[in-house]
Amino acid sequence: MLAELGLAMLWLAAALAGLQLVAGSVALTKDGEGLGGIVRPVAVVQGVLAAAAFASLIWLFVQTDTSVKLVAENSHSAKPLIYKIAGTWGNHEGSMLLWVTVMGLAGGFVALVERRLPERTMMATLAGQAFVSLGFYAFLLFASNPFQRLNPAPQEGNGLNPLLQDPGLAFHPPTLYLGYVGLSIAFSFAIGALVTREVGPAFARAMRPWVLGAWIFLTLGITAGSYWAYYMLGWGGWWFWDPVENASLMPWLAATALLHSASVLAARNALRAWTVMLGVVAFSMSMVGTFLVRSGILTSVHAFAVDPRRGGFILALLAINIGAALVLFALRAGTVTEGERFEVTSREASLVFNNVMLSSILGIVLLGTLYPLVTEAMGVKVSVGPPYFTPMSAVFAVPMLVVLAIGPLLRWRHDRFKRVSPVLAAPLAVTIIAAIGFAVGGVTSTMSLIALSLAPGLAVASVLPLRGRHLGRAPLSLWGMVIAHLGLAVALFGMGADGAFTKERLIAARVGESVDVGPWQVKLGAITPVAGPNWTALEADLVASYDGASPDHLKPQSRTFWAPPQTTSVSALHTRWNGQLYTVLGEETHDASSAAMPTGRWQLRLWWKPFVPMIWLGGILVALGGFLALLSRVRQDLKRRTVRARGDIRRGDREEREAA
Amino acid sequence: MTGTGLRAKHQRLVLLGVALVVLLVAGLLAAWALRNQASYFYVPSEILAKPPEADRSVRLGGMVVRGSMKDAPDGVTVNFLVTDGKQQVPVRFAGIRPALFVEGSGVVAEGHWTNGLFTADNLLAKHDEKYTPREMQGMTTDQAHKTIAETK
Numbered sequence: 001m002l003a004e005l006g007l008a009m010l011w012l013a014a015a016l017a018g019l020q021l022v023a024g025s026v027a028l029t030k031d032g033e034g035l036g037g038i039v040r041p042v043a044v045v046q047g048v049l050a051a052a053a054f055a056s057l058i059w060l061f062v063q064t065d066t067s068v069k070l071v072a073e074n075s076h077s078a079k080p081l082i083y084k085i086a087g088t089w090g091n092h093e094g095s096m097l098l099w100v101t102v103m104g105l106a107g108g109f110v111a112l113v114e115r116r117l118p119e120r121t122m123m124a125t126l127a128g129q130a131f132v133s134l135g136f137y138a139f140l141l142f143a144s145n146p147f148q149r150l151n152p153a154p155q156e157g158n159g160l161n162p163l164l165q166d167p168g169l170a171f172h173p174p175t176l177y178l179g180y181v182g183l184s185i186a187f188s189f190a191i192g193a194l195v196t197r198e199v200g201p202a203f204a205r206a207m208r209p210w211v212l213g214a215w216i217f218l219t220l221g222i223t224a225g226s227y228w229a230y231y232m233l234g235w236g237g238w239w240f241w242d243p244v245e246n247a248s249l250m251p252w253l254a255a256t257a258l259l260h261s262a263s264v265l266a267a268r269n270a271l272r273a274w275t276v277m278l279g280v281v282a283f284s285m286s287m288v289g290t291f292l293v294r295s296g297i298l299t300s301v302h303a304f305a306v307d308p309r310r311g312g313f314i315l316a317l318l319a320i321n322i323g324a325a326l327v328l329f330a331l332r333a334g335t336v337t338e339g340e341r342f343e344v345t346s347r348e349a350s351l352v353f354n355n356v357m358l359s360s361i362l363g364i365v366l367l368g369t370l371y372p373l374v375t376e377a378m379g380v381k382v383s384v385g386p387p388y389f390t391p392m393s394a395v396f397a398v399p400m401l402v403v404l405a406i407g408p409l410l411r412w413r414h415d416r417f418k419r420v421s422p423v424l425a426a427p428l429a430v431t432i433i434a435a436i437g438f439a440v441g442g443v444t445s446t447m448s449l450i451a452l453s454l455a456p457g458l459a460v461a462s463v464l465p466l467r468g469r470h471l472g473r474a475p476l477s478l479w480g481m482v483i484a485h486l487g488l489a490v491a492l493f494g495m496g497a498d499g500a501f502t503k504e505r506l507i508a509a510r511v512g513e514s515v516d517v518g519p520w521q522v523k524l525g526a527i528t529p530v531a532g533p534n535w536t537a538l539e540a541d542l543v544a545s546y547d548g549a550s551p552d553h554l555k556p557q558s559r560t561f562w563a564p565p566q567t568t569s570v571s572a573l574h575t576r577w578n579g580q581l582y583t584v585l586g587e588e589t590h591d592a593s594s595a596a597m598p599t600g601r602w603q604l605r606l607w608w609k610p611f612v613p614m615i616w617l618g619g620i621l622v623a624l625g626g627f628l629a630l631l632s633r634v635r636q637d638l639k640r641r642t643v644r645a646r647g648d649i650r651r652g653d654r655e656e657r658e659a660a
Numbered sequence: 661m662t663g664t665g666l667r668a669k670h671q672r673l674v675l676l677g678v679a680l681v682v683l684l685v686a687g688l689l690a691a692w693a694l695r696n697q698a699s700y701f702y703v704p705s706e707i708l709a710k711p712p713e714a715d716r717s718v719r720l721g722g723m724v725v726r727g728s729m730k731d732a733p734d735g736v737t738v739n740f741l742v743t744d745g746k747q748q749v750p751v752r753f754a755g756i757r758p759a760l761f762v763e764g765s766g767v768v769a770e771g772h773w774t775n776g777l778f779t780a781d782n783l784l785a786k787h788d789e790k791y792t793p794r795e796m797q798g799m800t801t802d803q804a805h806k807t808i809a810e811t812k
Contacts, residue, residue: 234756235782274675341671356679360686367690383701384694385770387717392693396686506754508735569756586756589735601735605756 003068006056007147010097013049013104014137016042017130020107024127028120028195036119039126040111046133047101047108054088054101057146061088067153070094070146076159078534086170087160092294092310093146095173099290100136102181107133110185116206116637117189118198125192131324132184132283135317143313159534159561168228176221176248180286182214183251186258190279191325194332199272204265207279209633211262215255216626222248223619234569234584236607238498238615241389246369247289250362254282257358260351268412270339270348274355280325285362287318292369343414350407357400364392390447401454401492404485405461423464431457443500451496459489476632484625491618497611501579508589508601518608519547520581522554527602535561537570540585540602544574556585579610703744707773714774720751721768729763742767742778753780 020042026032027039057070061084066072074091075084089098107129114122140146189207193199225248230238239245258278264271291314342348368384375382405427409420435453443449462485466474503518514523525541537559545551556572574581586603701719702712712718725748728741737754740763751769761767761783769780 274679339672352675352679356682359679360682363683363686364690367687368694371694383719385717388693392690395689506736506756584756586736589731599735603736603756 002056002060003065003147003149006053006060007145009049009053009056010100010137010141010147013046013053013100014134014141016046016049017104017133017137020046020130021127021134024123024130027123028127036123039123043111043126043129044108046130047104047106050097050101050104054097057094057097058085058088060147061085061094064157066155066157067149067151069148069150072150072154072157074160075157076534077156079160079165080533082167082170083160083165089173089177090160093140093144095177096136096140096144096294097146098174098177099181100133100140102177103129103133103136103184106182106185107188110188110210114206115641116202117192118196118202121192121196121198121203123192124195125188128188128191128195129184132187132321135321139310139313139317143310165534165561166228166232168224168232172221172224172228175217175224179214179216179218179221179255180248180251180289182210182217183255183283183286185210186214186255186279187283187321187325190276191328194276194328194336197332197335199265199276199336201266201269204262204275208259208262208266209630209637211255211259211279211282212626212630212633215252215259216623216630218248218252218255219619219623219626222252223616223623226619227616231571231573231582234571234605236502236504236582236584236605236609238612241368241384241386243369244293246365246389247292250365250369251282251285251289253358253362253365254278254285257355257362258282261355264348264351265339268340268342268348270342271352271355272339273333273336276333276336277329278355280322280329281362284318284322284325285366287314287321288366291315291318340413342412345410345415345417347407347410347412347415350403350410353403354400354407357396357403360396361393361400364396365389368392394447394450398450398454401458401488404488405458408462408465408481408485423467424461427457427461427464430460438500445499448496448499451492452500455489455493455496458492459486462486462489476635477629480625480627480629480632482625483628484622487618487621487623487625489618490614490621491616494612494614494616494618497579497614498609501610502612503608505604505606507604507606508599509604510601515604515606517581517606518610520606520608521545521548522581522583522604522606523551524602524604525553530557532559535559538585540583540604542572542583542604544581544583546576546581554581554583556583558585558587575613579608580613582607582609702773704742704749705744705747707749707778708747712773714772716772717770718773719768719770720749720773720778720780721766722748724761724763724765724767726763742769749778750776751778751780753783755782758783 020039023035023042024039027034027036060068060071061075062081064071064075064077064079064084066075070091070093074094075087079087087094089095107126110129111126117125186207189203189210193203222245225245226238229240229245230236258275258281261271261275261278265275291311294310294314368388371384372382406420406424409423431453434456435449438449438452443452463482465478466482469478505515505517507515509515509524511524511526514521516522521544523543525543528539528541530537530539537557539555539557542554542556543551544554552574554572554574557570558567559570560567569584569586571582571584573583584605586605589599589601589603701721704720704722707718707720720742722742722744725741725743728739728748730739731737732739734754736756737752738757739750739752741748742751751771753769753771768784769778770782770784771778771780
């Protein structure tokens, strides 16, 4: 019953999206203004209905109702509750329903609270949001119905991929989706502003908090995803340039650029067309990512469905949405009036530079991700990996980081380089000292050396905007920028440290044997069998001592699931202030002469990774910076609103008195 | 660009021009690098016919030949042969093997080709129990490509 109810709510939500599109468009015409009143409530109800449909799917998963096909294929009654819930979005249909839900809720939220834009622009924005939503509703209802029944219902479900049975899964995809889909708001704002020709500072100010919100979630989602891959795959790497990772990086790059150009537009009324364009590009990248991940064109943990029809559907949606937005842009770009001027040494110019560099990195990543698909269509199988992505993106990232150090110190519109150059002496000196120090210290990898020398200088430069200010009285948005830029420096240092200082040991050890890795001495204490709710495992007890200090116990496992049957290794990590010890247990080795003879030696892979956790610490700092900036924007807006409301009341009182 | 004499329209054009040039450069750079540095995918008969340079990262795909897997005395290195049905090449891998990496199964190895030996840094084995070794017998290069495309 619940499945049918969920489906009905989904249909109803889709119908409301249609109504929202029609009413919003009609409200733009002269005669149709009366219809405008229903658009906001319709958007809210649509969001609530989509959320209710999603909630009923979660409930079906919690109950493990195997008469629903999706549940039967992806769940199992013996799974812990958290993975039953997380399993809701650990598959194609459920994740698309999550996408639609987030989109509906975001639209409803905008309709509920956004009051700064002119009402006409708001109508166009909500109509645009409904247009995009409709496509995804159609995709869900016609090509990937999550509520489909299965008759007869099987006794038991198939279970969830063990790689996905991890707390990381409960957190990482919904966070990323909030980011991906949150960018649809920026897209709709851009459409709305183009339709009503209202591209200006007010538009940028209204759009900025929404972009910031989406960007914070994207940042957190990428950081969490990177950490998940790091400890889950047992390969010790934190970024593989896997197409799915690229799919999340591309919207982030576009959103970062959009965030900065929206600031220019809000503060200085420049970069109008560029900002609108980025609004379109950012969400387009979200959709390209969805297409890559969901179409089954790529095969990885993330590609749930290999179904060409679905791929075709998403590709069509992509073409319609992006195509329509670009046509609209081409028609209206000429009418977007000139922005304010600025000079080469100005904050605007440095932000333009940052934007162009971010877009170039985006282009590099996009081309590298799509290239294998293109060549495969022509019959040549190619895989593009880190040897392409890392140096090519560094070509643009390094100049961007240099300008990032200088830009925030410059004044708007016009500045002289002479004014800031004395201030820049400190970060420059730090960079040079770091470069010499690490080069002499034996860092040979060029990439690592660049990262390790740039990071300290960047860290110093990023706090420079606070100099001479009373720290308690500095505006919150300034703190936001400082912390976000500092986070970037911290992450950069972690990335450099990974390549430069990581020590690895790979051995087959007997119980009782000790191994050295970097400053650690690790002893294999014991191998014991353990059992979990839906798996059994062999667990190693590793007694690890740092530089002779009192030992810590690490317990990596080789874990075997029975539904579906699969073995994964579960790494164990120990984090200190200066790095992380990373341990993986393999299998018992076999004798070279006879494969069946156990030898009592166990494969162990040990890494000492100095400063590597700084990568994710940096990511969290970047998101925190974004959060502070968002907080300051919302606070300013609320203040303005109360002041205006008070003014209205006072004016009303006066009018009454005068009338009396 | 001193700005004083520059009109808004001109500035816009200059900005647009600069942005386009940089993006174009990025595109050309990407195209050049993709042609040169993309790690290519090989099956054994291709890697023997046209060996890649020793320092280039490539991928090798094929079936693990039955009875060819030999553990080295250090306990972590394994030597085996990979075939595409026509030719076979030796592969060495040191590390923790993926669970479904067994003789007769499909594998994609990432690594380097040096002097007739493929040294793998990483093994990607097909995570699917449905795969049967029977399919590898008499496999053509095309079929191998197809099987391997499904691997990972």
